[in-house]
Amino acid sequence: MPKIHLIANWKAHPGTVSEARRLALDACDAITRSRSIELVLAVPHPFLSAVAEVLGKKRGIVLAAQDVSAYEEGAHTGSVTASMLKSIGVQEVIVGHSERRSNGLTDEGVSARVHKLLKRGLTVVICVGEKARDMYGNYLKAIESQVLAALKNAPKSAARKLVIAYEPLWAIGEDAISSDTPEGFREVAIYIRKVLSAQFGPTAAVKIPVLYGGSVNSKNAEQFLREGHASGLLIGRASLKSKDFNDIIAGAERVGKERV
Ligand code: PGA
Numbered sequence: 728m729p730k731i732h733l734i735a736n737w738k739a740h741p742g743t744v745s746e747a748r749r750l751a752l753d754a755c756d757a758i759t760r761s762r763s764i765e766l767v768l769a770v771p772h773p774f775l776s777a778v779a780e781v782l783g784k785k786r787g788i789v790l791a792a793q794d795v796s797a798y799e800e801g802a803h804t805g806s807v808t809a810s811m812l813k814s815i816g817v818q819e820v821i822v823g824h825s826e827r828r829s830n831g832l833t834d835e836g837v838s839a840r841v842h843k844l845l846k847r848g849l850t851v852v853i854c855v856g857e858k859a860r861d862m863y864g865n866y867l868k869a870i871e872s873q874v875l876a877a878l879k880n881a882p883k884s885a886a887r888k889l890v891i892a893y894e895p896l897w898a899i900g901e902d903a904i905s906s907d908t909p910e911g912f913r914e915v916a917i918y919i920r921k922v923l924s925a926q927f928g929p930t931a932a933v934k935i936p937v938l939y940g941g942s943v944n945s946k947n948a949e950q951f952l953r954e955g956h957a958s959g960l961l962i963g964r965a966s967l968k969s970k971d972f973n974d975i976i977a978g979a980e981r982v983g984k985e986r987v
Contacts, residue, residue: 729958731959731983733767734962735767736961737768752781757969758785765959770793778790790816792812792819792820794807796840809844809846812849813847817849822852823853826899838880842880852891853873853892855877855894857869859896892939894939906942906943906947910955916956936959940960940963943975945971945975948960949978
């Protein structure tokens, strides 16, 4: 059985590098005995090297970035490229988070980033999600078009390096209405897999992890994994509180043991 993919998305937290080291150390402690979880720390760019040092050669924890430039090295002030990230030990990168999209990131920008990351052999976590649900199922079309746009012209071999995170916008952050339900997630995940299957074939598509994100906490995490059959979770706020995050890890570990 594949490991449960848990991504801690720290967003623009914490404020200092020493706090970042502390969070990373806590994550290392929490994951020590886990055999069923692949823990991914999605860290702000300035702290990536410090967290890479803390993680060292620890197995079961992956270093991730929260975004990447659509460009290669060159005259692009302020940009951080895929090869820079790779050279400091980043293995995975989030692309197309709604908080980047709301800052002007377009579908074309997402696709350009995906291609740059795949070229460097990095794993890409593509975030998709609708702004609002409607009773006619149009939201599924919105999700489909985000997936297709992100993966435009992606070769079949890309399937091994992809993760899809379904994050409905209404479920994310302090202003969330609520989280989705495990059933709601399951329906969307089936739909996403159909879209992936059309592009990569059913055998490859079934292996692409489809995660749930949006107000995941220590109370609902296990339900999304068990009842929602999520391949993993993308966790924002709760990943910054060590006690909550430890509880999520423990819950995921229980589900992981049942899945074996
Ligand atoms: P949240 O954020 O868990 O704080 O809702 C999730 C995300 O935006 O990745």
